[in-house]
Amino acid sequence: MAFEVALPDVAELLPHRYPFLLVDRITAIVPGKRAVGVRQVTADEWFTGQAGAYEMPNTLVLEALAQLSGAVLIGLSEQVVGAVGYFVGMQRVKFRGVARAGDELVLECNLLQFKRGICKTAVTASVRGKRIVRAQLTTVLRP
Numbered sequence: 258m259a260f261e262v263a264l265p266d267v268a269e270l271l272p273h274r275y276p277f278l279l280v281d282r283i284t285a286i287v288p289g290k291r292a293v294g295v296r297q298v299t300a301d302e303w304f305t306g307q308a309g310a311y312e313m314p315n316t317l318v319l320e321a322l323a324q325l326s327g328a329v330l331i332g333l334s335e336q337v338v339g340a341v342g343y344f345v346g347m348q349r350v351k352f353r354g355v356a357r358a359g360d361e362l363v364l365e366c367n368l369l370q371f372k373r374g375i376c377k378t379a380v381t382a383s384v385r386g387k388r389i390v391r392a393q394l395t396t397v398l399r400p
Contacts, residue, residue: 279321280364292366294325300358311358318356318390319347322380326366327396342376346395354389356382374398 285293300311327342356362363383370377375397382390 277320278324279317280324283325289371290368292325294321294364294366296321296356296362296364298356298358298360298362313356313362315352315355315390318362318382319350319392319394321362322364322366322382322390322392323394323396325364326376326378326380326394341400342396342398344394345397348393348395350390350392352390354384354387356384356389360384369393 279296280294281296283292283294285291296313298311298313302313323344327344361384365381365383367379368376369379375395378394378396380390380392380394381388
């Protein structure tokens with residue numbers, strides 16, 4: 258079962274605020290299992306690149322993926338009501354491209370393991386169907 262969460266609900270789910278809120282909207286979610294979100298990449302933020310070719314740094318793409326996995330996927334799970342997720346690690350990170358101004362960055366997160374408050378997720382970020390970042394993220398939950 259999947260449902261859409263509107264942007265005001267994203268602000269309720271995530272403790273981050275502008276300019277550090279890096280998930281614009283949630284397009285699909287299965288609480289405690291899978292989430293898909295979107296980030297519109299714009300040139301008027303703190304991005305780098307050649308003149309006229311603004312790029313979103315891959316570290317910020319990883320942060321957007323961590324926000325999606327830690328706060329949205331885990332936060333909506335029934336077994337951890339009221340817990341706060343802390344991003345503590347990343348493994349198997351591969352950078353294959355960049356997101357430029359004007360691109361729609363699609364963020365996907367799948368739960369791999371949840372044991373004793375430690376959550377492992379597989380995440381990917383893609384632009385126009387091409388995967389630009391993939392990783393496994395570790396989040397620790399604390400009440």
